[in-house]
Amino acid sequence: MMAGMLPARGGPRASIELEAASFGWRGRAAVRNVTGRFLPGAMTAIVGPNGAGKSTLMKGMMGVLRPGSGRVHVRDADRGALAWLPQAGDLDRSFPMSVYDLVAMGAWRRTGPWSRLSAAEHARTERVLAVVRMSDAADRAVGTLSGGQLQRVLFARMLMQDADMVLLDEPFAAVDRHTTEELMALLCDAHTQGQGVIAVLHDLELVREYFPQTLLLAGDVIAWGPTAEVLTPENLRRARDRHEEAR
Amino acid sequence: MIPTRSARRHTLALLSAALMALNIRAAHAADAPLSVVASFSILADIAREVGGPDVKVDTLVGPDGDAHSYEPTPQDAKRLSTARVLVVNGLDFEAWLPRLTQSSGFKGQTIVASTGVTPRPFESGHDEDDHDHGEADGHDHDHDKAGAEVHGHGHAAGHAHGAHDHGSNDPHAWQDLRNGMRYARNIAEGFAAADPAHAAAYKARAAAYEDRLQALNTRITSQFAAIPAAQRKVVTSHDAFGYFGQAYGITFIAPVGMSTDAEPSAADMARLIGQVKRDNIRAVFVENISSPRLVEQIARETGARTGGTLYSDALSKPGQPAATYLGMFEWNAKQLVNALQP
Amino acid sequence: MTLYDLVAAPFIDFGFMRRALAGATALAFGAAPLGVFLVLRRMSLMGDAMAHAILPGVAAGFLLSGLSLTAMMIGGALTGLAVSLLAGAVARLTPLREDASFAAFYLISLGLGVLLVSVRGSNMDLLHVLFGTVLGLGDDALMLVTVCASLTLIILATVYRLLVAECLDPGFLRASGGGGSFVHMVFLTLVVMNLVAGFQVLGTLMVVGMMMLPAAAARFWARSAGGQIALACAVGVCSAVVGLLISYHLNVTASPAIILSAGAAYLISVVGGPHGGLVYLARRAKPPAGSAWPPTGEYK
Numbered sequence: 001m002m003a004g005m006l007p008a009r010g011g012p013r014a015s016i017e018l019e020a021a022s023f024g025w026r027g028r029a030a031v032r033n034v035t036g037r038f039l040p041g042a043m044t045a046i047v048g049p050n051g052a053g054k055s056t057l058m059k060g061m062m063g064v065l066r067p068g069s070g071r072v073h074v075r076d077a078d079r080g081a082l083a084w085l086p087q088a089g090d091l092d093r094s095f096p097m098s099v100y101d102l103v104a105m106g107a108w109r110r111t112g113p114w115s116r117l118s119a120a121e122h123a124r125t126e127r128v129l130a131v132v133r134m135s136d137a138a139d140r141a142v143g144t145l146s147g148g149q150l151q152r153v154l155f156a157r158m159l160m161q162d163a164d165m166v167l168l169d170e171p172f173a174a175v176d177r178h179t180t181e182e183l184m185a186l187l188c189d190a191h192t193q194g195q196g197v198i199a200v201l202h203d204l205e206l207v208r209e210y211f212p213q214t215l216l217l218a219g220d221v222i223a224w225g226p227t228a229e230v231l232t233p234e235n236l237r238r239a240r241d242r243h244e245e246a247r
Numbered sequence: 248m249i250p251t252r253s254a255r256r257h258t259l260a261l262l263s264a265a266l267m268a269l270n271i272r273a274a275h276a277a278d279a280p281l282s283v284v285a286s287f288s289i290l291a292d293i294a295r296e297v298g299g300p301d302v303k304v305d306t307l308v309g310p311d312g313d314a315h316s317y318e319p320t321p322q323d324a325k326r327l328s329t330a331r332v333l334v335v336n337g338l339d340f341e342a343w344l345p346r347l348t349q350s351s352g353f354k355g356q357t358i359v360a361s362t363g364v365t366p367r368p369f370e371s372g373h374d375e376d377d378h379d380h381g382e383a384d385g386h387d388h389d390h391d392k393a394g395a396e397v398h399g400h401g402h403a404a405g406h407a408h409g410a411h412d413h414g415s416n417d418p419h420a421w422q423d424l425r426n427g428m429r430y431a432r433n434i435a436e437g438f439a440a441a442d443p444a445h446a447a448a449y450k451a452r453a454a455a456y457e458d459r460l461q462a463l464n465t466r467i468t469s470q471f472a473a474i475p476a477a478q479r480k481v482v483t484s485h486d487a488f489g490y491f492g493q494a495y496g497i498t499f500i501a502p503v504g505m506s507t508d509a510e511p512s513a514a515d516m517a518r519l520i521g522q523v524k525r526d527n528i529r530a531v532f533v534e535n536i537s538s539p540r541l542v543e544q545i546a547r548e549t550g551a552r553t554g555g556t557l558y559s560d561a562l563s564k565p566g567q568p569a570a571t572y573l574g575m576f577e578w579n580a581k582q583l584v585n586a587l588q589p
Numbered sequence: 590m591t592l593y594d595l596v597a598a599p600f601i602d603f604g605f606m607r608r609a610l611a612g613a614t615a616l617a618f619g620a621a622p623l624g625v626f627l628v629l630r631r632m633s634l635m636g637d638a639m640a641h642a643i644l645p646g647v648a649a650g651f652l653l654s655g656l657s658l659t660a661m662m663i664g665g666a667l668t669g670l671a672v673s674l675l676a677g678a679v680a681r682l683t684p685l686r687e688d689a690s691f692a693a694f695y696l697i698s699l700g701l702g703v704l705l706v707s708v709r710g711s712n713m714d715l716l717h718v719l720f721g722t723v724l725g726l727g728d729d730a731l732m733l734v735t736v737c738a739s740l741t742l743i744i745l746a747t748v749y750r751l752l753v754a755e756c757l758d759p760g761f762l763r764a765s766g767g768g769g770s771f772v773h774m775v776f777l778t779l780v781v782m783n784l785v786a787g788f789q790v791l792g793t794l795m796v797v798g799m800m801m802l803p804a805a806a807a808r809f810w811a812r813s814a815g816g817q818i819a820l821a822c823a824v825g826v827c828s829a830v831v832g833l834l835i836s837y838h839l840n841v842t843a844s845p846a847i848i849l850s851a852g853a854a855y856l857i858s859v860v861g862g863p864h865g866g867l868v869y870l871a872r873r874a875k876p877p878a879g880s881a882w883p884p885t886g887e888y889k
Binding site for chain 2: 840
């Protein structure tokens with residue numbers, strides 16, 4: 001499905017490196033002392049109890065949140081090489097915009113928000129819409145979409161961005177099983193093409209099935225590495241306990 | 248107690264000393280200047296001329312102020328409460344004053360400067376409070392064109408709306424120098440009644456002042472007489488010059504809504520511009536207490552000359568040409584003569 | 590009275606009518622597009638607050654230099670920008686509190702402004718500042734409002750996509766390299782500029798009416814943001830024409846007549862507009878919440 005969709009890559013390049021980074025709100029650290037590196041092209045799931053700081057960490061990696069201490073580096077690329085799909089997001093659904101235009105926004109990193117889209121970009125937009133099976137809805141207002149449809153459209157935009165690495169925060173939270181499988185398949189294809197994928201997820205089954213790497217977070221990093229090694233009952237219990245303490 | 252001789256003498260001495268002290272006190276009191284409050288700057292100026300060093304005059308509505316819609320401050324109430332004389336214009340000019348006198352507890356004497364003046368009514372049908380434009384439309388346009396020239400109608404294109412707070416008479420009586428002379432006389436009489444010790448001085452100063460007013464009047468009359476009657480037509484933004492117009496045979500056209508409180512409608516502007524063009528009115532004037540913007544627009548559109556500022560209800564600040572009543576009159580006359588001269 | 594007499598003659602015969610129309614039209618072209626964005630971003634209260642925010646600046650300028658256009662404009666621009674910067678900061682940090690702090694700003698500004706004008710001026714001056722002098726627009730005022738409208742349109746065209754993104758999905762914009770704050774500031778600056786230029790025409794109290802009412806009306810007829818902008822400008826211009834004609838024929842004050850015409854357009858739109866108008870809502874089944882387009886098919 002995705003063959004030939006993306007232009008030939010010079011190989012994945014961007015990686016995200018964290019050095020003892022902490023992120024929080026109003027002086028209170030939600031996630032502390034994270035050190036490690038998301039390698040180019042890696043597919044990593046971030047899991048942990050609710051309120052463990054996963055979204056916060058992701059915001060920190062995207063640069064939306066400054067680290068309270070420590071540092072975040074995006075290596076071998078600028079921040080624009082990262083695409084982010086936040087949870088719910090502050091997307092104003094009542095704003096009159098068509099699905100097509102929303103997806104086309106993904107091209108900005110290449111074209112800039114000032115100039116018109118070229119024919120090539122238009123073609124790409126249409127292809128991407130076809131991939132997520134939302135071509136028929138291209139003229140519809142964003143506000144008329146269901147949760148699942150909107151998520152597909154946002155995925156399409158993410159594909160448009162053609163980023164080195166995509167970060168997704170609970171991408172399947174409001175989405176039915178069928179759509180989840182479709183979108184998961186898209187992510188796998190992206191990974192195959194060399195894009196890095198980092199996703200915050202709740203569904204451990206999904207993680208075990210698709211994600212080779214996992215970061216288990218409960219305020220602090222409990223474990224980070226190959227999924228099978230990280231998602232042991234012991235680690236999971238430690239995560240729970242650490243989280244209870246922290247409350 | 249049986250008064251002995253020496254006791255009687257002592258008592259007498261004490262009594263006469265007391266009496267002398269009282270007399271001295273009274274004499275001192277008589278020497279302190281009479282505290283006067285005048286309602287606005289023009290009256291204040293006349294009061295100062297008449298009163299000289301024997302009075303101390305405070306003004307409520309100062310130079311460049313708008314007496315039509317003045318809001319008194321607590322300071323004013325304070326000043327009024329300690330004054331012995333209040334000089335007002337009358338003819339319903341100061342609508343805000345009765346409330347102020349009451350609240351300040353003023354117990355002195357009030358001089359109404361316009362006593363004895365023959366008031367000039369505003370146009371027939373001019374009733375400020377329940378004004379209805381439909382009524383006005385019916386009668387004013389051609390009516391004015393016909394009769395306007397020599398009578399100084401002063402109010403052709405319509406009527407002022409808003410809280411202009413006049414009665415049906417034009418209160419700007421001071422715009423006729425002869426009325427100004429009467430003002431001076433009334434004020435002198437009032438001062439004399441409040442302060443009999445200086446009565447003669449007041450009357451003398453008033454007489455001298457009246458002479459100066461008379462001289463100015465004669466001069467101005469001849470100046471205006473030199474301009475053909477048909478050309479003595481002027482637009483101002485405030486209907487304050489009725490008496491002036493009457494005195495010197497000038498038609499002042501003050502369009503509705505150009506007074507201090509209201510905003511005109513397009514119909515008003517159109518009517519006025521039409522009239523200016525039709526009657527070939529040469530000059531358009533702006534006043535020191537209302538907005539010039541609309542008047543400039545009229546001048547722009549009709550080709551009439553803008554003649555500078557006219558002072559109607561207030562003197563200018565000191566240092567500027569219209570800082571005194573005489574100065575104001577001379578200035579106004581000069582501006583008008585210059586603008587109307589062919 | 591022929592149609593010509595009714596509609597065209599007043600403008601043909603009188604220069605002040607033409608100027609008033611020119612000034613009000615220019616204002617409509619500048620303010621209405623901004624109004625559309627204010628409505629879409631639910632910042633209508635802020636638009637109103639900004640109009641009041643410029644009042645103390647204008648009053649201070651008036652206090653210092655009389656009815657000098659330059660002084661009043663600079664003053665208005667300063668306080669307007671100060672409030673807009675504060676507003677921008679508040680919006681960035683705490684979106685929920687925007688409402689409350691704006692209510693505070695606008696009341697303080699209005700009181701301060703009235704006080705300042707009353708210190709030196711007469712009621713007439715206050716009226717001019719609050720309600721404008723649409724029938725007495727000098728060359729300078731006309732030039733100002735025209736330049737302002739042109740600048741607004743040019744700048745809006747340039748930053749249009751960025752502005753739309755900032756309205757629609759600020760998170761995306763931030764993550765894609767930002768520019769969100771920049772465009773927000775540009776937008777607020779344009780709003781202040783139009784309010785300051787417009788107060789000569791319609792006064793500080795009414796100018797926001799020209800900004801909001803046509804935009805609010807357009808919402809019921811046009812779908813896309815671009816369509817709403819075009820329609821809002823049209824409504825603004827029509828309100829100016831109708832308002833001036835009403836002032837001319839029925840002898841009522843001009844600036845409220847213009848605003849009330851815009852208001853009438855709004856009311857008509859609320860009732861009869863195809864997108865969310867009451868008549869249409871009553872006729873068809875209630876559409877899904879949040880829709881601006883009618884749904885085209887079954888959900889996939």
